Amino acid sequence: MGSQDSLPIIWKAESTTEDYERARIGRVFNHRRPKRYPVAIVEADKEEHIVEAVRLAQTKGVRISIRSGGHSWAAWSVRDDALLVDMGKYRQxxxxxxxxxxxxxxxxxxxxxxxxxxxxxxxxxxxxxxxxxxxxxxxxxxxxxxxxxxxxxxxxxxxxxxxxxxxxxxxxxxxxxxxxxxxxxxxxxxxxxxxxxxxxxxxxLPSHIRGSGYIFPKNNFKEAMNWVKSIANTFDEDTEIVCVGLYLPDYAESVTLVSFTTFKGSDADAVTALQPVEDSVPNLYLQKWFSRPTSLQQEYVQQGLANPEDHRYCCDNVYLHNESNVEDVLEEAFTTLPSRKSFTLWFSMAPTSRRPLPDMALSMHSDHYLALYTIWEDEKDDQLCESWVRNVMNKIAPHSVGQYLGDSDFQVRNTKYWGEEQGKRLMQVRKKWNPEGRICGYLDNGDQSGAEGLPNILQ
Ligand SMILES: Cc1cc2nc3c(=O)[nH]c(=O)nc-3n(C[C@H](O)[C@H](O)[C@H](O)COP(=O)(O)OP(=O)(O)OC[C@H]3O[C@@H](n4cnc5c(N)ncnc54)[C@H](O)[C@@H]3O)c2cc1C
CATH class of the missing domain: 3.30.465.10 (Uridine Diphospho-n-acetylenolpyruvylglucosamine Reductase; domain 3)
Known part of the structure; x- marks a missing residue:
């Protein structure tokens, strides 16, 4: 580790490969590692380090990239020839x-x-x-x-x-x-x-978190999707609703899991919220549970298991048009998963998607969020998983109104992320505050977009 007036900094040119690689990618969640190489990494543990890092980047005439949790799928923090400010040790x-x-x-x-x-x-x-x-x-x-x-x-x-x-x-x-x-x-x-x-x-914090789940054979995906879609928009407002295509240990084939997690003040309120699901579920499920107690801690553990560390990931996503025939458009995505760890997720977004949003850059959403998460361990399966995402998404994209930044990779696919006006305004605000592109912007193909930003055109 080198030192610049006590700044904790690891220079590529002065460090061992081991130290540099740990700082470059050690906190990157996706193990499909980028071949991009910053000039140095500042491991900031206080605000002053961040200010100092910006001044150093100015002096050296290099760009600044930023890492908070290291979970962007495309490893946006890792940029060629930039000074990477890693905030992992800065905690408050x-x-x-x-x-x-x-x-x-x-x-x-x-x-x-x-x-x-x-x-x-x-x-x-x-x-x-x-x-x-x-x-x-x-x-x-x-x-x-x-x-x-x-x-x-x-x-x-x-x-x-x-x-x-x-x-x-x-x-x-x-x-x-x-x-x-x-x-x-x-x-x-x-x-x-x-x-x-x-x-x-x-x-x-609601005192009672309860979950109901219904597992359908993959051949009944359309019935399951059609059902959940028909009840989601007007369902209880403290309940999260997801439909997931995945493999479960008990079944040889992939299944469709529809789950409802409700956050309430009492058991009785949770049962009242979840009862309409129990009353309307098509009698095609393999397995079900009703109003089972859970907690945020337990949910985090489950999410951690579904998204294992030390794995390779390739993702893509869309907001589908509200009127799309979701069960037809998504059938392939839910029933042809390329590996046992991969999953496809439909996330109900209504009624938030039907309410006016506050005045802010975020301005894109629809009733139906769809994301593909392919997960595998071995580099030899890169082509299989990446091409599955590309092929499936090519057929879904024509039914979309745009995309969520969080599960996107602009190097691979570029579409619309904001409303028309908000997208234009955002690019102006960016130019005002970062005219030289000192802070790395959106990582598009070849890392070219800089201060210009993204075109925000539906593809
Ligand atoms: C397993 C997993 C589960 C996920 N689940 C969800 C979910 O439930 N909901 C959801 O919305 N998203 C989810 N995501 C997507 C996730 O929110 C995004 O990938 C997000 O960018 C990760 O933030 P990070 O700080 O961990 O990532 P980083 O890679 O550290 O940051 C990503 C980029 O954001 C910018 N950035 C980060 N911090 C700052 C800062 N302080 N100042 C300026 N710019 C900054 C930088 O450009 C940076 O390179 C999930 C991702 C993973 C890997």
Missing amino acids: IELDDESGIVAVSPSTTGRQLNTALREKGLLFPGGHCPDVGLGGFLLQGGMGWVCRSWGWACQYVKAIDVVTADGRQLRCNEKENNDLFWAARGAGPGFPAIVTRFYLQTKP
Whole structure:
């Protein structure tokens, strides 16, 4: 490790390969490793290190890339010839008891935050996977717990602190530097500054979390999808609804799992919320459970198992047109998975998708979110899994209205991520705050987009 006025920095040219590789990719979740090489990595453990890193990048004339939790599928933090600011060691969770607003550092994970909040009887609707960093998650909008009716996680952001591309430290909220605050809720990995702190409104933690699940043979995917789609839009507003195509140990073939997780104040309320599912489920399921007690901790464990570490991942996603014939359009995605660990997910987004959004960059969604997650271990299966995603998505994409930044890879597919006006405004805000492209923007094919940003055209 080298030192620049006490800055914890690992220079590519001065470090052992082992030290450099640990700093370059050791915190990257996806083991399909990028062949991109930063000039140095700053392992910031306080805000001053981030300011100092920006000044150093200016002096050296290099770009800055950013890592919070390291969970972007395409490893957006790893960029050629950039100075990578890794915030993994910079940690803060400070709750203001009176307002219920919690100040967090961007590398804080959903599980860390909710573990701290649980003691106070509070909850933050962060990401489903325990170890996703709040930094990347919130900037792109954040599909957190019960997003379909509790809203986007970024709607709970009250303010942020940033270090700008020219090294200034600013507070951004509705009143101060409000264009940056606007952009921070939906710009994703093209945000034109470094967020050093989020101020988040928490919610009371519901005391009773209960789940119902129904497993259908893959041959009955269409009936299962048709059923869940018909009840989802008007279903109880504290209930998360997902439909997953996956392999389960008990079955040789893949299955369709429809699950409902409700967050309530009593057992009776949970049963009342979940009863309509029990009353309407088509009698085609292989297995079911009703209003089974669970907890956020248990849910995190399940999510962790579904998204194992040390694996290779290739993903893609769409928002389907509200009126699409979802069961036809998604049949192949749900029933032809290329490996036993892969899964396909449909996430109900209504009624949030039917409500007007606050004025913020995030401006794209529909009733139906669909994501493909292929998961495998061996490099020899890269071609199989990558081509499955590409081929299946080619057929689904014509039914889409756009895409969610969080499960995207702009190097592979580029489409629409924001409403027309919001997309234009975002690119202007980015140019104002990061005119030289000092902070790496969206990683498109060849890493060319820089200060220009993405075209935001539906493909
Ligand atoms: C297993 C798994 C489960 C997931 N589940 C969900 C889910 O339930 N809901 C959901 O919405 N998404 C989910 N995602 C997607 C995830 O939210 C995104 O990949 C997100 O970008 C990860 O954030 P990160 O900070 O961990 O990633 P990083 O790779 O550290 O950051 C990604 C990029 O975001 C930008 N960025 C991050 N922090 C900052 C900052 N402080 N200032 C400025 N720019 C910054 C940078 O461009 C950075 O390169 C999941 C991903 C994985 C791998």
